[in-house]
Amino acid sequence: MEPYLSRLAALRAQMATRGLDAALLAPTDHMRYLVGWAESGHERLLALVVTADAARIVAPALNAADASSNARSMSSVIPWTDADGWAAAMAQALGDGADGCVGIDDELHAGHLLRMQELFPQARFRSASGAMSALRTVKGADELDLLERSAEITDDVCDLALRSLREGMTELELQEVIAAAYRERSVSMTFCIVGFGPNSAMPHHATDQTRLRRGDVVIVDIGCGLQGYQSDITRTVAFGRPDPEAVEVYRIVRRAHEAVYGACRPGAAACDLDRAARRVIEEAGYGPRFFHRLGHGIGLSGHEHPYITEGNSEPLAAGNCFSNEPGVYLDGRFGVRIENCMVVTEQGGRSLNRNAPPALPIL
Ligand code: ZN
Ligand code: ZN
Numbered sequence: 001m002e003p004y005l006s007r008l009a010a011l012r013a014q015m016a017t018r019g020l021d022a023a024l025l026a027p028t029d030h031m032r033y034l035v036g037w038a039e040s041g042h043e044r045l046l047a048l049v050v051t052a053d054a055a056r057i058v059a060p061a062l063n064a065a066d067a068s069s070n071a072r073s074m075s076s077v078i079p080w081t082d083a084d085g086w087a088a089a090m091a092q093a094l095g096d097g098a099d100g101c102v103g104i105d106d107e108l109h110a111g112h113l114l115r116m117q118e119l120f121p122q123a124r125f126r127s128a129s130g131a132m133s134a135l136r137t138v139k140g141a142d143e144l145d146l147l148e149r150s151a152e153i154t155d156d157v158c159d160l161a162l163r164s165l166r167e168g169m170t171e172l173e174l175q176e177v178i179a180a181a182y183r184e185r186s187v188s189m190t191f192c193i194v195g196f197g198p199n200s201a202m203p204h205h206a207t208d209q210t211r212l213r214r215g216d217v218v219i220v221d222i223g224c225g226l227q228g229y230q231s232d233i234t235r236t237v238a239f240g241r242p243d244p245e246a247v248e249v250y251r252i253v254r255r256a257h258e259a260v261y262g263a264c265r266p267g268a269a270a271c272d273l274d275r276a277a278r279r280v281i282e283e284a285g286y287g288p289r290f291f292h293r294l295g296h297g298i299g300l301s302g303h304e305h306p307y308i309t310e311g312n313s314e315p316l317a318a319g320n321c322f323s324n325e326p327g328v329y330l331d332g333r334f335g336v337r338i339e340n341c342m343v344v345t346e347q348g349g350r351s352l353n354r355n356a357p358p359a360l361p362i363l
Helices: 004-018 029-035 061-070 087-099 110-119 129-136 141-163 171-184 197-201 244-263 270-283
Strands: 022-025 047-051 055-060 076-080 101-104 124-127 188-196 216-226 233-239 295-297 304-308 321-324 327-330 334-337 340-345 348-351
Touching: 004 022, 004 029, 004 047, 004 129, 022 029, 022 087, 022 129, 029 047, 029 055, 029 129, 047 087, 055 061, 055 087, 061 076, 076 087, 087 101, 087 110, 101 110, 110 124, 129 304, 141 171, 141 216, 141 233, 141 340, 171 188, 171 216, 188 197, 197 216, 197 327, 197 334, 216 334, 233 244, 233 334, 244 270, 244 321, 244 327, 244 334, 244 340, 244 348, 270 304, 304 321
Parallel strands: 022 101, 055 076, 101 124
Antiparallel strands: 022 047, 047 055, 188 216, 216 233, 295 304, 295 321, 321 340, 327 334, 340 348
16 A cells, blocks of 8 residues: 555645645546556546545546556545436545535646536635645655666667667657667657757757758657656767857756756755756857756656746755756757756755766767
8 A cells, every 4th residue: 555545644734734625636647646546537537536534536437447456545436427427426525525625636627627616616626736746746765766767768778779870860760769679678658859950959849750961960858657757868969070069059058957966955946956057058148049947847747846947946855856958959950958857865966867978979
């Protein structure tokens, strides 16, 4: 039952602090974190409802057996049928919470929340995000171990991908090399961005049929899930002799990336880490070309709290894990991004990935 029972207890403590009588989690990573299982009901409502004295899964009859055999630490499954709908099942799960304050998963279908508002006019609905983030942002030892192993697999796959670059290959062909390498390691690729040449200047480029040419800057941004725990790395290399400015931009982005480790300690504000990297890039004259946040939390979700962004003054705590991914993008020419994931320790920031090369690798 561990760690799920203690996670539920921690959620109840958060609910008490925040005045929530119930918390309603959709089949998202929040549910997976609390009961070790989540399966989409698609358009049908499937939810974990936590109150002070029970944790129940309201599930379509189709999913009820799966929920009963796979979910941990919950009290019961309340099935509902297409003929009857879910109103009575939800009323039973909420109990007295239906007249109180209900924390709602940010990713619950809007249609389901609108229906909840009709069914339970006495209830007040709030976001459950704060309560769940308070639990999930500080990683336990088992979680950290999985994140480190996930990062190590992605380091290896990224190295292999960069060694596989061949003139004329397409971005999609490289993506297939990466997907196959993950499969060989018995994990699944959760995302893959490959950008050749000018495509590297688009941070969220959709990998396509572009062919690799001599002199291209190449960005590879990939990750996998190991027992649900995500990894995320970006490496930038040159295939043959690149635009000389790319060598200089890499040096600046690498220094910005490095500055974050120095600024990272428990109690530091998230925005101070963003600032530490942004300052290096601004002072080098490329400030407007770094047009995204420094990073995002990582765990069961690829993007989660804490977000390392200007304006987030939330203090960091030991056990927080997030990406450190400064980038500079010159439209139509090239982009450089360097991304490692890191953990806050009492001694400062520690990378989960191997260090990025100090200078732009020219392959
Ligand atoms: Zn990434
Ligand atoms: Zn990332």
